[in-house]
Amino acid sequence: MRIMAAGLNYRTAPVHIREKLALSEHDIADVLSGLRGSKSIMEGVILSTCNRTEVYAVAERKDQFMRELAYMMERKYNLSQEQFEASFYLHEDNAAVEHLFRVTSGLDSMVVGETQILGQVRDAFLYSQSLPATGAVFNRLFKQAVTLAKRLHTETRIGHKPVSVSYAAVELAARMMGSLAGRNIVLVGAGQMTELALKHMQARGADRISVVNRSYNRALEFADQFGITAEPWESLGTLLNTAELAMAATGAAEPVVTFDMLRGARQHRSAPLLLIDMGVPRDIDPLAEQLDGVTLYDIDRLGAIVNENAEARAKEALKLTPVIQKERHDFTRWMKELGVAPAIAALREKADAIRESACQDMLNKLPDLDERERKVIGKLTKSIVNQLLRDPILNIKELASERGGEVAIEAFTRIFGIEEQAQRLAEPEGTEASDAMDPRNAIA
Template sequence: MRIIAAGLNYKTAPVEIREKLALSEQEIADMLAGLRASKSMMEGVILSTCNRTEVYAVAERKEQFMLDLAYIMERKFNLSKEQFAASFYVHEDNAAVEHLFKVTSGLDSMVVGETQILGQVRDAFLYSQSLPATGAVFNRLFKQAVTLAKRLHTETRIGQKPVSVSYAAVELAVRKIGALAGKRIVVVGAGHMSELAVKHMQARGADRIIVINRSYDRAAQFAGRFGIAASSWETLPELLSEAELVMTATGAAESVITADMLRRARLNRSEPLLMIDMGVPRDIDPLADELDGVTLIDIDRLGAIVNENAEARAKEALKLTPVIQKERNDFALWMKELGVAPAIAALREKADAVRESAYQDMLKKLPELDERERKVIGKLTKSIVNQLLRDPILNIKELATGRGGEAAIEAFTRIFGIEEETRRIAEPDAADADGEDDMRNAIA
């Protein structure tokens, strides 16, 4: 089994490419189903955010998996082979595990140490698990990644400075238009990004914020939490005519503010208008930046100010490299032990069957035993079996994680005559829930 992490992010692909792969839950489900149907992927999790789309897979062959992934990218998401080759990175095994740990901990984010990605990774895993598209390997790996990220944010200073894309957007707005107090501000969208932006703007003195959303009820609830005004979607053109600052983060599939809409709005005013688009896909038509009196900032152009505020976090991140590597090595050891788990489970299964058969024969030959005596003998026979198995199991675990581990496992199964049982437990299609429990118990 190989663990593969393949994807693109804000470092490897511009927003025009990333917005093509801003996947809905249904698209993620379809993509995972397609990859599993192709037999090139045994387990999968897809992480899709405004700054990255990554496919994590447990696969037998990396080459076949990447061919199938490239085919889906081209056919379903209109990403050419050239764009795929130029934008996608691939990590394998230990490198893939380390990459996931860094992503989940915020060490690979545009804003180093940000915590939003932790929840996004957790949600991506839980959704894939619900399909179900995960198994023993990813159930373990993603739980470890989330636990590690929580610990790093609690025990270090990696997340102390308040930097995020929304924070950077507000800082940039202050630089461009000055103090926010008294400025007419329109926030388009009522999601998490907009919530952070409003918090940061109010902290900088903003007191004339109006939120607008396609669902007025959601806009009204959002406004109630922050003591600001809400307006219906139909009033957007009118609000654009009056605003001095517009911030957007809707998650819509296409632009919600067009250049034509802005041209009409500009006819009614003379003040400059600053527009900050935090959405992927973009909420504002890029042509808006060409209009007189309009300054448009998209999410990629926020990178510079983000970097200014991230220097301290970057220094802290360097200190975390040994911690990440230790966690990576711990998982690699678990993976090696996972290879021997079917053999251990098969040995225990055979030993339990032999013990139970001998115990039942004894009961038939000694019918005068009372219930207490039977329990005592039952516990004694189980204890004998466990003591006999203890050293062989400890030794094969040690041998399996070293050089020549596969040969050691093969010899182990032949010595105890458990080849067939081991194959039955190891094969996912043949193994039932009890077999999976046996493997987990064997590792414990």
């Protein structure tokens, strides 16, 4: 088994490429089903955010996995082979594990140390698990990644100051407009990103804010929660007539703030209008910046905004590399132990069967033993078996984690005559067999 992480992010692909792969849950289920149906992967998790789309896979063959992925990207999402090769990266095995740990901890984010990605990775894993598209390897790996990220954000200063994309958007607006107090501000969308932006704006004194959302009830709930004004979706064009700042993040497939809408608004105003598009796919027509008096920043331009906190976080991130590498080493060791788990479980199964058979023969020859005496004999024989197996199990675990571990495992199964049992346990069916495969459960 090999662990792979293939994808694109804000470094390797511009927004017009990334928005093609802003995958919904339905899309994710479809892609995972297609890849697993072609037998190119055994386990899979897809992470799709505004800044990255990544496919994590447990697979046997790298070349087959990448061919299937490229074919699917072209057929379903109109990503040409040339675009795929130019945008997609691939990390394998240890590098893939370390990449996931860095992504989940916010060390690979556009804004280093941001915490939103932690929840996005967790949600991506839980959704893939519910399909179900994960197994023993990813159930362990992603839980370890989430636990590590939580610990790093608690124990270090990597997330000491708020520097999310939403924060960067508000920081930009404040720098360009001065005080946000008394400014007419429109929020398009009532999701998590606009919520974060709103909190930062209110912290800077913004007090004249309206929100529009396709669901008016959601807009009302949002407005009531934060003490702002909710307006119907149909009033967006009118609101832009007087707005000085508009921020958008809706998740819509096409721009909701259109060029014609903005051109009409310019006819009713002379004051400048600052537009900040935090959405992928984009929520504001990129042609808007052709209009006089309109300044547009999309998520890529936001990524270029660097403030004082970014440098401090980058320095803190360097200190975390040894921690990430230790976690990767721990997982790699567990993976190698997972490979020996069927052999250990098979040895335990054979030893228990021999012990039980011998005990039964002895009890048949000593029918006058009372219940207490029978229990004493049972405990004694179990203790003997455990003590005999302790050193072989510890030694094979150690050998399995070293170079040539597969050869050591093969010799181990031949010495104890457990080849068939180990092969059977290596192909688990159902929860009971899966538990036997876990090295934590295979050792008494």
